[in-house]
Amino acid sequence: LLADDGGHPAVRTGADRLTLTPVAELGLGLGEGGAALTVLPLIQSALLLASAAGPATVYTVDSQDVLADPDTIRA
Numbered sequence: 228l229l230a231d232d233g234g235h236p237a238v239r240t241g242a243d244r245l246t247l248t249p250v251a252e253l254g255l256g257l258g259e260g261g262a263a264l265t266v267l268p269l270i271q272s273a274l275l276l277a278s279a280a281g282p283a284t285v286y287t288v289d290s291q292d293v294l295a296d297p298d299t300i301r302a
Contacts, residue, residue: 229247229250230262231251231253233255233257233258235256253266
């Protein structure tokens with residue numbers, strides 16, 4: 228998780244290598260985790276909303292069931 232690259236070329240290069248994208252492009256460049264502290268309430272709110280929605284229903288289909296009956300889907 229990358230809060231912001233702060234406009235630093237080395238951080239951008241590292242993020243590219245690790246395939247990280249900034250949560251927000253704030254351009255603070257303060258250091259000392261300033262961007263992380265700024266983005267923290269956003270992450271906390273997103274987690275709270277996701278947990279209130281409940282678990283997602285995952286549907287599975289077994290290959291044996293599909294061969295026997297294509298309408299067989301279990302929740």
